[in-house]
Amino acid sequence: MALPGLDVTDSIDSSTILTRDLKPNQEFRFEVPATSSITIRLTAGTAGTAELFGTELSKGLPYTFTCCKSAIYTWTGCSLSIEGAPSVEYIAEETPMATYLNLHIALEKLRVAASDCPPTTEGAQGPRILLIGPPDVGKTTVAKILTGYSIRQGRKPMVINLDTAGEGVLTVPGTISAASFGSVMDVEDGFGSSPMSAPSAIPVKLPLVYYYGFETAESGSRRYKRLISRMAVAVNSRLEEDIESKNTGLIIDTPSFDNQTNGDVISHIVAEFSITTIAILGSERLYNTMLKSFPPSSSSPINVIKLPTSGGCVDRDAPYKKSIRDAAVKKYFFGDAKCTLSPYTVSIEFDSPTFSLWEVVDSLSSSAERQKNISFLPIGEDESSLSADEEVVKRLAPGDVDSRFENMVVAVLQVDAKDAGAKEVGESAVMGFLFVQEVDEKERRMKVLSPVPGRVPAKALLVGRWPEGMFLT
Incomplete structure (x- = not known):
C-alpha cells in the first residue's frame, strides 16, 4: 500500500500520454506555450535513436519542455512517448538535416587537416563559420546542430553568440558571449543556462x-563593433592556449541581418574573427550580396x-519572444x-x-551629444579632440538615478569602481548581474536582487x- 502523495505512478494519467512512431529521417515537431509543459x-x-538539434536523447529518460518550439529528429526511426498536450505537434517527412550533416562533414574534414598541422602554424586553425540571415530562419538551430555534432565527434568548438535580442547563451539577454x-x-536547455553553484547534471x-x-546592432552600432573587436x-x-578548440574552430550565431543596413557590421565580424565560411539562411538576396x-x-x-x-521554422511574435527573455x-x-x-x-x-x-x-543620442560637444570646443580644436569612449557609455550622477531603472537588469563589470573611466567601462567584460527592484530617490538608494550574499562588489x-x-515574481 503506497502512502498518499508518494506513489508517483498513480499521478500519471495514461490518457494524456501520446505515442508517436517515427520512420527513418522523420522529425517530430512540437510547440509548447509558457503556461504549460510536456x-x-x-x-x-x-x-532506434533520436536527437534534438544535434544532441542525442537517452532511452527512457524524461525530458521536460516549456515555452519552446522544437523538433526531435531520427536517422533510424524511433518511438516517442509524450506526456502532456503540446499546442502544436506533427511528424514531418521533409527536413534539411541531410544538408546540415553534409556541412558538418565538410567542417570536420577541415578540422582533421588543422589537427595534422603543428600547433603554432596558421594551418592549425580550424574552420570558422558565421551564420547569418533574417529573423526566424533557424540560425540558432543550425548553430546548435553543428555544435552538437562537433561534440559527438570528440571536438571542442568555441561557440559565439552575437544575438543580443535573443534569450542569451549561458547568460541573460542583451549580451554577447563566447564559450x-x-x-x-x-537536451532541454540547448546551449545551457548561466553557471551556478548548485549541482548540475551537465558540466x-x-x-x-x-x-x-x-x-539591435544598429541602436548602438559603435559600441556593438567595439565589443565584437574586444x-x-x-x-x-584563448585559442592560442587551447589547441583542441583552435583545431575545432568557431561557430558564430548572429542577430537578424538584412540586405540594407548591416553590411558594415557583417564585414566587421568577418574581419575581426577571420571567418572562413559564411552560411546564409532564408534570404536569396542576402546570399547574392555576400557573394x-x-x-x-x-x-x-x-x-x-x-x-x-x-519547414519547422515559424514566426515568433513579440509576446512569445518577451516570454523567452523574461x-x-x-x-x-x-x-x-x-x-x-x-x-x-x-x-x-x-x-x-x-x-x-x-x-x-544609443547611436542617435551619441551623435547628438557629439555635435553639442563639438560646438563647445575651444578655437583651433576639432572633433578628433573628443573621446570616442564617451560616446558609448556615460556615468550617471546620483541625482540621475530614478524609477525608470526599476525592473531593469544591471551588469556588474570586472573593472573596479575607483578605476572606472569611459574606456574601461565601455570595454569591460561582465562579472555577473543584478536586478533592480526599487529605486528610492528620497533615501538615495536602490534595492536589487543579487545571486550571491553580501555587499555588491565595488565594481562599476x-x-x-x-x-x-520586466517583473520577476
Whole structure:
C-alpha cells in the first residue's frame, strides 16, 4: 500500500500520454506555450535513436519542455512517448538535416587537416563559420546542430553568440558571449543556462560575457563593433592556449541581418574573427550580396554558402519572444523546476564612495551629444579632440538615478569602481548581474536582487536599454 502523495505512478494519467512512431529521417515537431509543459521520452526497449538539434536523447529518460518550439529528429526511426498536450505537434517527412550533416562533414574534414598541422602554424586553425540571415530562419538551430555534432565527434568548438535580442547563451539577454563546448549539451536547455553553484547534471561552462544593452546592432552600432573587436581579441588569445578548440574552430550565431543596413557590421565580424565560411539562411538576396562582398578567388579564404531553412521554422511574435527573455532572466536569479535558487536582496547607497553607475548611449543620442560637444570646443580644436569612449557609455550622477531603472537588469563589470573611466567601462567584460527592484530617490538608494550574499562588489555597474523592464515574481 503506497502512502498518499508518494506513489508517483498513480499521478500519471495514461490518457494524456501520446505515442508517436517515427520512420527513418522523420522529425517530430512540437510547440509548447509558457503556461504549460510536456515530458517526452525516447521509448526504452525499442530500436532506434533520436536527437534534438544535434544532441542525442537517452532511452527512457524524461525530458521536460516549456515555452519552446522544437523538433526531435531520427536517422533510424524511433518511438516517442509524450506526456502532456503540446499546442502544436506533427511528424514531418521533409527536413534539411541531410544538408546540415553534409556541412558538418565538410567542417570536420577541415578540422582533421588543422589537427595534422603543428600547433603554432596558421594551418592549425580550424574552420570558422558565421551564420547569418533574417529573423526566424533557424540560425540558432543550425548553430546548435553543428555544435552538437562537433561534440559527438570528440571536438571542442568555441561557440559565439552575437544575438543580443535573443534569450542569451549561458547568460541573460542583451549580451554577447563566447564559450568553449567540450561536453554534451543539455537536451532541454540547448546551449545551457548561466553557471551556478548548485549541482548540475551537465558540466558547467564558463562563458566570456559582454553587456551590450540594446536590442539591435544598429541602436548602438559603435559600441556593438567595439565589443565584437574586444571579444575577438579575447577569443583568439584563448585559442592560442587551447589547441583542441583552435583545431575545432568557431561557430558564430548572429542577430537578424538584412540586405540594407548591416553590411558594415557583417564585414566587421568577418574581419575581426577571420571567418572562413559564411552560411546564409532564408534570404536569396542576402546570399547574392555576400557573394559580391566576398567573391570566390584563390586569394580569398572565405566560402559563401546557402543553407535551406527548415519547414519547422515559424514566426515568433513579440509576446512569445518577451516570454523567452523574461524566463531567461528569471532563471538566472530564481533557477527553474529542476534547481530552485534563492536570490538575495541588497541595498546600494548612491552616496557610497564605491557607487559607480553607468548607462549605455544609443547611436542617435551619441551623435547628438557629439555635435553639442563639438560646438563647445575651444578655437583651433576639432572633433578628433573628443573621446570616442564617451560616446558609448556615460556615468550617471546620483541625482540621475530614478524609477525608470526599476525592473531593469544591471551588469556588474570586472573593472573596479575607483578605476572606472569611459574606456574601461565601455570595454569591460561582465562579472555577473543584478536586478533592480526599487529605486528610492528620497533615501538615495536602490534595492536589487543579487545571486550571491553580501555587499555588491565595488565594481562599476552598467545599465542598458535592453532587455526592457520586466517583473520577476
